[in-house]
Amino acid sequence: MTRDTHDGQAVHGQVQNEVQEKIGASLSTLGSETPSGDWLVAARERVRVFAQYDRAFEEQADVVVVGSGPCGAVAAYELAAAGHDVILLEEGPPFTVRDFELDGNLSMTRTMREGGLRMTSGTVMPTMQAIALGGGSLVNSAICVRPPDSVFDQWATEYELERTDRAHLDPHFDAISEFLGIAPTPESVQGRRNLLFRDACDAMGITSEPISRNVKGCRGSGECFTGCRSRAKQSMDVSYVPAALRAGARVLTSVQVQQIQHSGRHVTGVSGQVVAPFSGGSSRGRSHHFKITAKAVVLAAGCTATPILLKHSDDLANASGQVGENLRFHPGAAIAGVFPEAVDPQFGATQGYQSLAYLEEGFKLETLWAPPPLLSMRFPGYGADLQALFTEIPRMAVWDAIVSANRSTGTVKARWRSLEPSLRWNIHPEDVAIMRRSLHVIAQLFFAAGAKKILPGVQGIADVMTNVEETWALASDAVKPKNLVMGGNHVFCTTRMHGDPRRGVVDEDGRCHDLENLYIADTGIFPQCPSVNPMLTGMALARRQALALSDRL
Ligand SMILES: Cc1cc2nc3c(=O)[nH]c(=O)nc-3n(C[C@H](O)[C@H](O)[C@H](O)COP(=O)(O)OP(=O)(O)OC[C@H]3O[C@@H](n4cnc5c(N)ncnc54)[C@H](O)[C@@H]3O)c2cc1C
């Protein structure tokens, strides 16, 4: 073992008990019956963390689920609750409150792949993928939105889908919403940053509403991005994963799946290696080998990892040639506005208010908060000028737009034959036009709410705008893709669902067209952008698919 591995082991030895206590506490709050002490001990023993692996191992199950993000966690729970023997595998470690870092940069190096610095080439854009028990749910803003009918209508028509509409998916949305306690953000934890957005929308006659989130007892600390220290956010590690354990599943953390074992049209399990926490899954952190044999495999490793796993496994499930193709994002951009009086943006739900008024035009508006060093990426200037801007943060609010960029596509390929993805993506001129329009609307909203200036964060136009007339520059072709500071944390379509096996990778139940017992349950199966934040849709599809798989086992 390398020195890094030993360090990881030491760190994790310390937190292991805390993790199991935490999971135990979560377990005891789930369900109506009070679990007995023996039962709790048994459930805790079904979770394994890095410090517990001391040799190579092999295990068997009915179903092995790869990835504990929102989609994998739901699939694992539903299958275990239906009485199947389930193993949930996760490459990242579990995080306790003690593991969360408030410093945004430090937090990203621990919770994200490539330290949060993963980029697309072509149009250069950062994209974050978590590596943790709970996947993206650990660091996301808990936004839960159901796509409108129009999104599903388009999916059905263009991708030959018969059962992927609101009528078929609403029961799954309902079940997940009830389980996670999804509800609109109450005014008591909105904070001024969010309420100013509401007031701005009112002033401009635009509809807006409090964002529905998977939280219980949120205190509006604005820390969702670095991990919820009050554990109010119902990320998978404190919700669906404990529920899966309670239903009898085994959960193995710090294990990296590297191969899908198969024979003809049948998969037989997965294999890989133990990886040290916080080593980013790189070869320096790898140690013992493992193999899991199962009757069915569910891949939920995320939209950028699942296609690489398939490619690594003899180009499995790729008769259509669509594995790793069709990569799509919701590129997002934000503007900061400075108000005459205090906003205290650090208080309030991280993302508490939204407007769906422009969904048909191709964008969604939201409020936003993140640690100041990360937000400052969009600030102009350096040295004394930059310092001066930092002193204005207490009077700032940040609002963003995400664009449903269906015309902008790309690919995921393995980087140097490793498990790391190389992402190529190009923004389409028509999506750039939507981005411009969305930035212009945000800028207008700020002045409607009484901002004294805005920082558009776009190179090639004014660094600072002080009145609404100046905002027209944002709608002009002076705003070029290379000048935009965008981020793309919503990723889709790399193993898309299609009714026609020649044009897609999975069917409507998530089963690979080419194989009898290989399923994919992450946002890679979306045929197009969902137009709204994707987590809830991914979970609804995963639930439907788990129930279908359960019937076949
Ligand atoms: C900062 C941020 C904020 C966001 N905010 C929101 C929001 O508020 N609302 C919303 O709807 N969406 C949000 N998103 C997007 C949302 O989090 C993702 O769409 C969602 O997490 C995708 O779920 P998933 O299960 O498909 O994949 P992931 O959440 O990416 O989970 C995949 C899991 O698989 C694991 N894995 C990968 N490869 C392997 C392997 N080889 N072996 C074992 N395990 C592996 C990963 O470590 C990871 O834990 C946000 C994303 C980010 C990064």
Ligand code: SF4
């Ligand atoms: S705003 Fe704060 S308390 Fe609320 S869910 Fe996010 S991190 Fe937790």
